[in-house]
Amino acid sequence: MSRLASLPSLVGSGRAAFARHGFLAVVGLAIVGFAVANPSFLSLANLVNIVSGAVIPLIVGLAMTLVVALGAIDLSVGVALDFGSAFAIVALKDYGVPWYLAVAIGIAGGTLVGVVNALVVVRFRVSAFLGTLGVFFIGGSLQRIFTNGGGPISFRRLPTEYYDLAVGDLYGIPIRILIAAALVVGYFLLLERSALGRKIHAVGQQSRAARVAGLPVGAIVAFGFVCAGATAAVGGLIASANLRMFTPLAGNAYLMDAIAAVFIGASMHRDGRPNVPGTLTGVLFLAMVANGLNLMGLDFNLKDALSGVILVAALAFSVIQHRRRT
Amino acid sequence: MTEAKAIEPPGDAPDILSLDGIAKAFPGVQALDGATLRVKAGEIHGLIGENGAGKSTLIKILAGLYTPDAGSLTIGGGRVAAGSPDAVHAAGVRFIHQELNLVPHFTVAETIFLGQELAGPLGLRTGAMRRAAERFLKDTLDADIAGHRLVSDLGIAERKLVQIARALIDGKARVVVFDEPTAPLTHAEIDHLFKAIEALGRRGIAMIYVSHYLAEITRICHRVTVLRNGRNAGLLERVGPEDTGRLISLMVGRDIGHLYPRHDHTAGAPWLRVEKLSLAPHYLDVDFEVRRGEIVGLAGLVGSGREELVDSIAGLLAPARGRIGIGGKQLRPGSTAAAARRGLALVPRDRRNDGLVLAQSVADNINLASLDAVSTAGFVRRDAAARRAGESIEALDIRPRAAATAARLLSGGNQQKVVLARGLATGADLFVLDEPTIGVDIGAKAEIYALIERLARDGAAVLISSSDPTELIGLADRILVLLRGRIVVELTRDAADLDRLVALTTGGDATEGQAA
Amino acid sequence: MSALATPGGRALSAAVVSAVPLLVFLALLAYFGARAPGFLDPATLILILKQAIPTAVLGVGLSFVVIGGGDDVVAGGIDLSVPSIAVLSAAIIADQLAFHGTGTLAAVLLGFMAAVAAGLCNAVLVTRIGMTPLLATLASSTAFIGFSKLVTANRRIDLSDPLIVTLRDGTVAGLPLGLLAATALIVIAIAAVHRSRWGLRLQAVGGNRDAAVIAGLDARRFVAQSFLIAGVFGGLASLFVLARGSGSTPGVAETLLMETVLATFLGAAFSPRRVVTVWGAALGAILVSALSIGFGSVGVDVFWTGCVKGGLILVVVAAAAVARRSRT
Structure with a gap:
C-alpha cells in the first residue's frame, strides 16, 4: 500500500524536475542544432563572441530582475541606459572631465531616471507599467530634443581608460566581461544573500504581507527602481565606449530581451521567482539564438522574425512549465 | 420590537427545501456531522451558530459548491443532485452572498439584467430595462431606486437591494438564502432591507437567513435552526425577542473553560493609548488604553468597525482624526x-x-x-538565521519541525504560530491579534491561547480583536464592545459573562448600549 | 431611500481630480486657438480628424481588450500588439500590391488574414497558455514587427493603388471618404460594446469577473473574443495607416503604440463612468491629433510632442490612481 501511495509522488517529482530543468533541455537542443548547422558555433572564439555580445543585455537583464522581483516592471531601462551613455559622452566631450568622473556622471544619469520612476510609482501610486511607459516616452523625446532629432553624438578622442571599458582587457579577460561578472556577483549577493534581498522578494511575492510584517514597502520599491536605473546606465557606458558615441534611443533595443530573460529565468526557479542565475541563463540563451541564426547565414530580416517567434515560444514554454508546477 | 411579525408564519405548509443528515469532513475537521435544515414555503428561517459550527459549510453544500460525504438535498419534493450549482439554480434557489460582487460602473438596470438583457433589433432596450428594473424593485422589494444610477454612486443598502433584485429578476426563485445581509448596514438601512425581505415573504418565497445578529434573527425569523459543532443543537418555533437567551445557550453550549489558561495579570505602565480616533463611517471617537502585561479584548460583529479600528492601530489604514501613542510616543498614522x-x-x-x-x-x-538581527553588514548569516528559526519552531512547537518547509504547506494553526514567532523575534512589546484563532482547530487553539497568555505574563501589552465571544471572555482582562463604530461599554473580567457579551455585541441589549 | 448615506464628498473630490487631464487638454487647445490663427478653421479641423483616424481605429481595438480584461494594466486587459498587427497587415498588403501584382481585394484579404491570425495568437497565449496579457502582447508584438520587416525587407513601400488613394483623397458630399469609413467602423464598435447584449457582458467580465461568473458568463471566452476583435481592428487600421502614409513605412509601430495607449486611457477621463470606452478612445485619438497639429501650428519643435504625450500619460494615470484611492 505504501509503495502504491508513493508512486504518484515519484512521478510528480519527476515531472517537477523536468519542469524546472526543461528549459535547460531546450537550451541543450538549441546548442546541438546550431553546432550541426555550423560547426564554428562551438569554437572558442565564437563562444567568447557570444558572451561578450551578451554583456549589455545581461546588465539590463539584471536591472530588470531586481524590478520584477519587486513585483513591478520597468519599461524605461532603455532610457536609463541611454541617459548613462549620453551624460558620460557629453561630460567627456563638452566638459573634458576625467574618465572616472564621466563614469560617475553617466551612472548619475541613469540614477535620475530611476528616481523619477520611483517617484511616479511609489509617491503617485501609478502602476509600474504605465508609469515607466510614460517615462519611456518622455526620455525618448528628451533625447530627440537634445540631439535635434536623434542624430548620434560621437567623440572620437575618448580617454583610453574610458574606451577600454568596452574593448580593453585585464590579464587577457575583456574588461566588459569583468564588469558584467562583478555586477552578476553583486546582484546575486543582493538578491540571494542579503537581508535587503529577502525583503525585496517578500515585497514582490506578497506585498501586503510584507507590509503587515512592518517592512517599509515603499522605500524598498523605490530602492529597486533607483538601483535598476543606475545599473542600466553601466550598460550605457559600455555601449558608448564601444562605439565612441552616444546613439539616442539605442537602449530600447534591450528592453524586450531583458523582460524575456527574466521570465525565462523565473520559470526555472523552484518558487518561480526572478533570480540572477536564471536571468543569466535566459540572456545567454537569447544571445546564443541570435548568434546561431547569424552563423546560419540567414537574412537579417528573417533573423528578426525568427527571434521574435523564438521569444514568444520561449516565454509561452516557461509559463506553461511554471503553471504545471503550481 | 415585540410587535407581531409583518407576515404570518406559514403554519403547516409542506417543506419546500430540506437538507437531511448532511456530513462533510475536511482534513482534520469534521465540519458537519448529520446536520439537517428544513424550510417551509413562505417562511423566514434563521440559521445560526458560532464560527466553525458548520453554517457556511452547510450553505456551500446547498449551493452545490461542496459535495457532502453523506445526506440528501430535496427541493420542492424532488431530489437534487448534490455538488451541482446549476441544478440548485434550476430548482429555484438563489443566494445573496455577503460580498456584493457588483460591477461598480454599471447602472442599476444593467446590473439587474446582466445575463438576461432585454434587446430588440436595435440593440439593448435601455429604457425598457430601466423601467422594468425600477418596477421590479418597487413591486418585489418595495424600494425606490432609479434604474439609471451607477452602482458606485449607491449606498451600501441600495447595493444590497440591487444585488437581491438581480438574483430574483427571472421570477423563478422559490428559496432565497441571505448570508449576513445586514453586516455593513446602519439601523435605518436594516429597516429598509427588512421591508424588502417581508415583501418577498408575502409572495410566498421561502428564505434562509444566516446571521450573527440575534436581535435581527428574533425580529424577522419565524423559525431558527441552531448548529453547534456540525450538528443540530436545536430548532426553535415561533421565535420572538424573548428567545435571545435560549438561542445563545443553544449556540455556545456550556462546556468551555478548560481551553483558557486563566491567570491574573498585574497591569503595568500604560502602553498603547488610543485617543479620539475616528474614521467615518467605520468607527467614531474611540478612546482606550492597553497596559503592559494586560490583555484587552475588542468585541464587535462584522461591520461594527472593529476590523478598520485594528487596521488603523497597526498602520494599515490611516484614521481621519485622533491619535495613537505607543509607550508615550506619538505614532505616525498609516505606516x-x-x-x-x-x-x-x-x-x-x-x-x-x-x-x-x-x-x-x-x-x-x-x-x-x-x-x-541575524545579519552582518547587510548579509544574512544563514547559520544564525537557521538557528533562530529553529529555536522559534522548538519554542512554539511549530509542525513540521522543518524550517525549510514552504509556509503555504502548514496548517492554519501552525501558520498562525509562525506569524506570532515573527513578532516575538522582533522583540515586540505590543501585540495586536486580529481573529487569532480563526480557521484553527481546537488543539492548536489551546496552544495559541497559552502563547498569548505567556506574552502578557512576559510584560507585553496585548490587544485581541475577535468575533468569538468565548475567546475574549476566556483570555481578556477587560473587553471593549464596539457596536456600529462606537465603544458602547467596557466590561471587566468579573462582569463579563457570555450571555451579556453576546447580547451587547449583537445589539440585543439596547438599554446597556444606550447607557454607555 | 434618499435618507441613506451616499459617498458624497469623496466622490466629488474624486471627480475633480479625474477632471484634471481634461482641463489640461482644454487649456492647451484654448492656447492653440489663441496663439495660432486658423487653428480652429474647418480645414484644420478636418486635418486633425484625418490625422486621428489610424490611432482612433487602433484605440477602438485596444479598448475592446481593456473593457473585457479590466483596466488594471498588469493584471487586467491590455494589448500592446494592436499597432504592430496593423503594421504587419499594412506590410503584407503593400508588398502584395507593389511587388506581386496581386489584386487589391486579394491583397487586403491576405493582410486581414494575418491580422486575424495575430489576434488569435494573442487570444491563445492569454486564455490557453495563461500568460498575462501584458507579457504576451509585448512579446508577440516583437514577433509581428519581425514578420513585417521580413515582408518588406525593412524598406518603405510607396503605393498608388486606387483603393488606398481613394481612401486618402476621395470625398463623398464634400467629406473625406476615409473619415466617413472610419466613423462607420467606430459607430459599429460603439453599437457592439455599448448597445448590445454581448457588449454589456463584455463590460461585466472586465468590470468584475466574479460578478460576471455569478451571472453565468464564460469569462474566458469573452477575453479571447476581445483579443480577436483587437486583431481585426489592427487589420482595419492597416488600410488607414497605408492611406495616411501612402505606403508602408518601417518603424511606425512605436509611435502608433504610444498614441493608441494614450488615446485609449485618456478616453477614460472623458467618460462619465471613468472607464475605458470605445467612443472615449476615438475622442482621445482626436485630442492627441489636435495636440500634435496644435504644437506644430504654434511653432513648437516636433521633438517636444513625445515629451508632452508621455507627460500626459503620467498625468492621466496618476489622476486616475488618486481618484480611485479617494473613492474607496
Whole structure:
C-alpha cells in the first residue's frame, strides 16, 4: 500500500524536475542544432563572441530582475541606459572631465531616471507599467530634443581608460566581461544573500504581507527602481565606449530581451521567482539564438522574425512549465 | 420590537427545501456531522451558530459548491443532485452572498439584467430595462431606486437591494438564502432591507437567513435552526425577542473553560493609548488604553468597525482624526513600518493573504521582520538565521519541525504560530491579534491561547480583536464592545459573562448600549 | 431611500481630480486657438480628424481588450500588439500590391488574414497558455514587427493603388471618404460594446469577473473574443495607416503604440463612468491629433510632442490612481 501511495509522488517529482530543468533541455537542443548547422558555433572564439555580445543585455537583464522581483516592471531601462551613455559622452566631450568622473556622471544619469520612476510609482501610486511607459516616452523625446532629432553624438578622442571599458582587457579577460561578472556577483549577493534581498522578494511575492510584517514597502520599491536605473546606465557606458558615441534611443533595443530573460529565468526557479542565475541563463540563451541564426547565414530580416517567434515560444514554454508546477 | 411579525408564519405548509443528515469532513475537521435544515414555503428561517459550527459549510453544500460525504438535498419534493450549482439554480434557489460582487460602473438596470438583457433589433432596450428594473424593485422589494444610477454612486443598502433584485429578476426563485445581509448596514438601512425581505415573504418565497445578529434573527425569523459543532443543537418555533437567551445557550453550549489558561495579570505602565480616533463611517471617537502585561479584548460583529479600528492601530489604514501613542510616543498614522519600529506586531485576520509570504520558507517568514538581527553588514548569516528559526519552531512547537518547509504547506494553526514567532523575534512589546484563532482547530487553539497568555505574563501589552465571544471572555482582562463604530461599554473580567457579551455585541441589549 | 448615506464628498473630490487631464487638454487647445490663427478653421479641423483616424481605429481595438480584461494594466486587459498587427497587415498588403501584382481585394484579404491570425495568437497565449496579457502582447508584438520587416525587407513601400488613394483623397458630399469609413467602423464598435447584449457582458467580465461568473458568463471566452476583435481592428487600421502614409513605412509601430495607449486611457477621463470606452478612445485619438497639429501650428519643435504625450500619460494615470484611492 505504501509503495502504491508513493508512486504518484515519484512521478510528480519527476515531472517537477523536468519542469524546472526543461528549459535547460531546450537550451541543450538549441546548442546541438546550431553546432550541426555550423560547426564554428562551438569554437572558442565564437563562444567568447557570444558572451561578450551578451554583456549589455545581461546588465539590463539584471536591472530588470531586481524590478520584477519587486513585483513591478520597468519599461524605461532603455532610457536609463541611454541617459548613462549620453551624460558620460557629453561630460567627456563638452566638459573634458576625467574618465572616472564621466563614469560617475553617466551612472548619475541613469540614477535620475530611476528616481523619477520611483517617484511616479511609489509617491503617485501609478502602476509600474504605465508609469515607466510614460517615462519611456518622455526620455525618448528628451533625447530627440537634445540631439535635434536623434542624430548620434560621437567623440572620437575618448580617454583610453574610458574606451577600454568596452574593448580593453585585464590579464587577457575583456574588461566588459569583468564588469558584467562583478555586477552578476553583486546582484546575486543582493538578491540571494542579503537581508535587503529577502525583503525585496517578500515585497514582490506578497506585498501586503510584507507590509503587515512592518517592512517599509515603499522605500524598498523605490530602492529597486533607483538601483535598476543606475545599473542600466553601466550598460550605457559600455555601449558608448564601444562605439565612441552616444546613439539616442539605442537602449530600447534591450528592453524586450531583458523582460524575456527574466521570465525565462523565473520559470526555472523552484518558487518561480526572478533570480540572477536564471536571468543569466535566459540572456545567454537569447544571445546564443541570435548568434546561431547569424552563423546560419540567414537574412537579417528573417533573423528578426525568427527571434521574435523564438521569444514568444520561449516565454509561452516557461509559463506553461511554471503553471504545471503550481 | 415585540410587535407581531409583518407576515404570518406559514403554519403547516409542506417543506419546500430540506437538507437531511448532511456530513462533510475536511482534513482534520469534521465540519458537519448529520446536520439537517428544513424550510417551509413562505417562511423566514434563521440559521445560526458560532464560527466553525458548520453554517457556511452547510450553505456551500446547498449551493452545490461542496459535495457532502453523506445526506440528501430535496427541493420542492424532488431530489437534487448534490455538488451541482446549476441544478440548485434550476430548482429555484438563489443566494445573496455577503460580498456584493457588483460591477461598480454599471447602472442599476444593467446590473439587474446582466445575463438576461432585454434587446430588440436595435440593440439593448435601455429604457425598457430601466423601467422594468425600477418596477421590479418597487413591486418585489418595495424600494425606490432609479434604474439609471451607477452602482458606485449607491449606498451600501441600495447595493444590497440591487444585488437581491438581480438574483430574483427571472421570477423563478422559490428559496432565497441571505448570508449576513445586514453586516455593513446602519439601523435605518436594516429597516429598509427588512421591508424588502417581508415583501418577498408575502409572495410566498421561502428564505434562509444566516446571521450573527440575534436581535435581527428574533425580529424577522419565524423559525431558527441552531448548529453547534456540525450538528443540530436545536430548532426553535415561533421565535420572538424573548428567545435571545435560549438561542445563545443553544449556540455556545456550556462546556468551555478548560481551553483558557486563566491567570491574573498585574497591569503595568500604560502602553498603547488610543485617543479620539475616528474614521467615518467605520468607527467614531474611540478612546482606550492597553497596559503592559494586560490583555484587552475588542468585541464587535462584522461591520461594527472593529476590523478598520485594528487596521488603523497597526498602520494599515490611516484614521481621519485622533491619535495613537505607543509607550508615550506619538505614532505616525498609516505606516506599518513606523508601528513596527515602536514595537508593534500585528497578527492579521487574513492569514493567507496578509500574514505570511506563503511561497517562502518557515524560517524566512520567522526572520522576515527582524533580518537585521541575524545579519552582518547587510548579509544574512544563514547559520544564525537557521538557528533562530529553529529555536522559534522548538519554542512554539511549530509542525513540521522543518524550517525549510514552504509556509503555504502548514496548517492554519501552525501558520498562525509562525506569524506570532515573527513578532516575538522582533522583540515586540505590543501585540495586536486580529481573529487569532480563526480557521484553527481546537488543539492548536489551546496552544495559541497559552502563547498569548505567556506574552502578557512576559510584560507585553496585548490587544485581541475577535468575533468569538468565548475567546475574549476566556483570555481578556477587560473587553471593549464596539457596536456600529462606537465603544458602547467596557466590561471587566468579573462582569463579563457570555450571555451579556453576546447580547451587547449583537445589539440585543439596547438599554446597556444606550447607557454607555 | 434618499435618507441613506451616499459617498458624497469623496466622490466629488474624486471627480475633480479625474477632471484634471481634461482641463489640461482644454487649456492647451484654448492656447492653440489663441496663439495660432486658423487653428480652429474647418480645414484644420478636418486635418486633425484625418490625422486621428489610424490611432482612433487602433484605440477602438485596444479598448475592446481593456473593457473585457479590466483596466488594471498588469493584471487586467491590455494589448500592446494592436499597432504592430496593423503594421504587419499594412506590410503584407503593400508588398502584395507593389511587388506581386496581386489584386487589391486579394491583397487586403491576405493582410486581414494575418491580422486575424495575430489576434488569435494573442487570444491563445492569454486564455490557453495563461500568460498575462501584458507579457504576451509585448512579446508577440516583437514577433509581428519581425514578420513585417521580413515582408518588406525593412524598406518603405510607396503605393498608388486606387483603393488606398481613394481612401486618402476621395470625398463623398464634400467629406473625406476615409473619415466617413472610419466613423462607420467606430459607430459599429460603439453599437457592439455599448448597445448590445454581448457588449454589456463584455463590460461585466472586465468590470468584475466574479460578478460576471455569478451571472453565468464564460469569462474566458469573452477575453479571447476581445483579443480577436483587437486583431481585426489592427487589420482595419492597416488600410488607414497605408492611406495616411501612402505606403508602408518601417518603424511606425512605436509611435502608433504610444498614441493608441494614450488615446485609449485618456478616453477614460472623458467618460462619465471613468472607464475605458470605445467612443472615449476615438475622442482621445482626436485630442492627441489636435495636440500634435496644435504644437506644430504654434511653432513648437516636433521633438517636444513625445515629451508632452508621455507627460500626459503620467498625468492621466496618476489622476486616475488618486481618484480611485479617494473613492474607496
